[in-house]
Amino acid sequence: MGSISFFESVVQNFEKAAKITGHPRGLLDQIRACNSVYHMKFPVKIKGEFRVIEAWRVQHSHHRTPTKGGIRYDNMVNEDEVMALASLMTYKCALVDVPFGGAKGGIKINPKEYTEEQLERITRRYAAELVKKNMLGPGLDVPAPDYGTGAREMSWIVDTYMALHPDSVDGYGCVTGKPVSQHGINGRTEATGLGVFYGVKEACSFEEDMKELGLTAGIEGK
Structure with a gap:
């Protein structure tokens, strides 16, 4: 079986999530x-x-x-x-x-x-x-x-x-x-990287999840 495309992968994940929503097929097709x-x-x-x-x-x-x-x-x-x-x-x-x-x-x-x-x-x-x-x-x-x-x-x-x-x-x-100078905002350049930092920090804060990976909670030393 050949590999699927990026868009097909997104659709596959959408369909997995859609199965548990109970929404009508027509609505799901419209969303997708x-x-x-x-x-x-x-x-x-x-x-x-x-x-x-x-x-x-x-x-x-x-x-x-x-x-x-x-x-x-x-x-x-x-x-x-x-x-x-x-x-x-x-x-x-x-x-x-x-x-x-x-x-x-x-x-x-x-x-x-x-x-x-x-x-x-x-x-x-x-x-x-x-x-x-x-x-x-x-x-x-x-x-x-x-x-x-x-x-x-x-x-x-x-x-x-x-x-x-x-x-x-x-x-x-x-x-x-x-x-x-063209009505942009300060901090926009750093925003994406800062978002990644906060996301990783939050993910690493769950002790049970970190334990399954053989790690301790928190981002120190990682």
Whole structure:
């Protein structure tokens, strides 16, 4: 039996959990399905020649809006991965009652192979394509940094959005993870790592679980 894809793995785990909920099959199918999958290809001029860039934005669930999820830059990005990560964003938000649907985006490039000016052109074109399809905006879909992206890329996206929506009163809310100079917030860069720390600290606090692993409770010495 061959290995299953990332998205298939997410679906399998969803189905395991779904069995004990007692919810109707139709509702479960609705929750599981990705609502919007936008696969785009656009040309960008690199060193005098056009290069076709492949990218995605997936909105998994519109049960609450805006949808929320990062944008990653990696040459291994594919539709299955973006769908899986968008699905997980929905479930993560739902588990802690954050009022967003899940989304995810990706551009299939190795950012190390491009100059800053080239990355800016790719990022701005991607943002413009999302705006065209009404898939970017404060009340619609709000991206964030992910693997291969950061505050710099978010600043390009918000600037592109504001250029296309000059009268928007809340346009700076079209992305999170912006530089503080563009209405971002202090601590955003460290937030993910800090969350991992608190998660590990909490997991290690359960004495019975640690005992089963042959460890003592607490994070000291681990």
